[in-house]
Amino acid sequence: MAKDNKSQWDGFSLKPRREMPEGLWVKCPGCEKTIYKKKAVENRDVCPECDYHFRIGAADRIRYLADEGSFEQIHTEMVSADPLDFHFRGTTYKDRAAAAETRAAGKEAILVGKAFIKGRGVSLAVMDFNYLGGSMGAVVGEKLCAAIDKAIEEKLPLIVVSASGGARMHEGVVSLGQMAKTSAALARLDDAGGLFISILTDPTTGGVTASFAMLGDVIIAEPKALIGFAGPRTILETIKVELPEGFQRAEFLLEHGFVDMIVHRKDMRSEIARLIDYTC
Numbered sequence: 001m002a003k004d005n006k007s008q009w010d011g012f013s014l015k016p017r018r019e020m021p022e023g024l025w026v027k028c029p030g031c032e033k034t035i036y037k038k039k040a041v042e043n044r045d046v047c048p049e050c051d052y053h054f055r056i057g058a059a060d061r062i063r064y065l066a067d068e069g070s071f072e073q074i075h076t077e078m079v080s081a082d083p084l085d086f087h088f089r090g091t092t093y094k095d096r097a098a099a100a101e102t103r104a105a106g107k108e109a110i111l112v113g114k115a116f117i118k119g120r121g122v123s124l125a126v127m128d129f130n131y132l133g134g135s136m137g138a139v140v141g142e143k144l145c146a147a148i149d150k151a152i153e154e155k156l157p158l159i160v161v162s163a164s165g166g167a168r169m170h171e172g173v174v175s176l177g178q179m180a181k182t183s184a185a186l187a188r189l190d191d192a193g194g195l196f197i198s199i200l201t202d203p204t205t206g207g208v209t210a211s212f213a214m215l216g217d218v219i220i221a222e223p224k225a226l227i228g229f230a231g232p233r234t235i236l237e238t239i240k241v242e243l244p245e246g247f248q249r250a251e252f253l254l255e256h257g258f259v260d261m262i263v264h265r266k267d268m269r270s271e272i273a274r275l276i277d278y279t280c
């Protein structure tokens with residue numbers, strides 16, 4: 001594990017602690033300066049001093065990416081059937097899902113639909129870390145496949161923004177099945193000659209990294225995003241190997257060829273439009 005772990009910017013955590021806190025002023029976890037929150041929000045939830053990218057929910061993500069008012073969401077009412085009747089430490093999956101819904105932008109950990117980005121029509125899927133850590137269960141898989149099908153049917157570029165702690169363990173093997181299902185759907189898109197731009201945000205881990213997130217024709221990451229399968233602590237405990245400094249950060253993955261480019265949040269719209277024009 002990286003030794004210099006005092007800053008959240010460098011540390012490893014899947015807890016949603018890096019969203020913008022309440023209040024007029026916030027302490028930036030990147031540069032540790034106290035910044036005027038309004039300035040950071042106007043800067044798309046990025047620290048104006050050091051470019052630290054705060055975590056954002058799906059609603060803000062869509063607002064920053066899509067042309068104003070252009071997102072037409074589909075399958076908004078689809079919810080999990082709780083296939084295992086899951087109980088854990090006095091709570092149930094249903095209770096946790098109901099609580100998550102109050103924090104998230106929708107009824108599940110992904111929002112899908114059609115949108116325009118700088119006038120280009122796209123099939124857009126955006127994960128929401130605020131809903132059970134952006135975990136992938138049957139509904140996330142199904143909605144993502146619907147977005148892929150729409151891209152195929154209407155010959156639209158597919159844009160997927162990932163933010164996920166991985167597969168949703170409350171659904172056991174059903175959640176793991178989504179890895180194969182989404183990968184197979186992307187193979188159909190590829191056969192149809194479609195374009196898939198995958199955007200990895202902080203954090204993108206577990207079953208999402210091990211399936212659709214890394215299958216993009218172009219893979220873009222936000223600066224310093226945590227991207228990996230198992231976390232450094234799990235790896236250390238399992239194989240007793242300390243990981244190199246910066247391992248699982250976007251910059252390390254770019255250097256080692258797992259990511260094609262790192263794009264600042266403010267440039268994401270322009271970069272997607274440029275890639276669509278270049279490839280379509």
Ligand SMILES: [Zn+2]
Nearest residue numbers: 028031047050
């Ligand atoms: Zn900062």
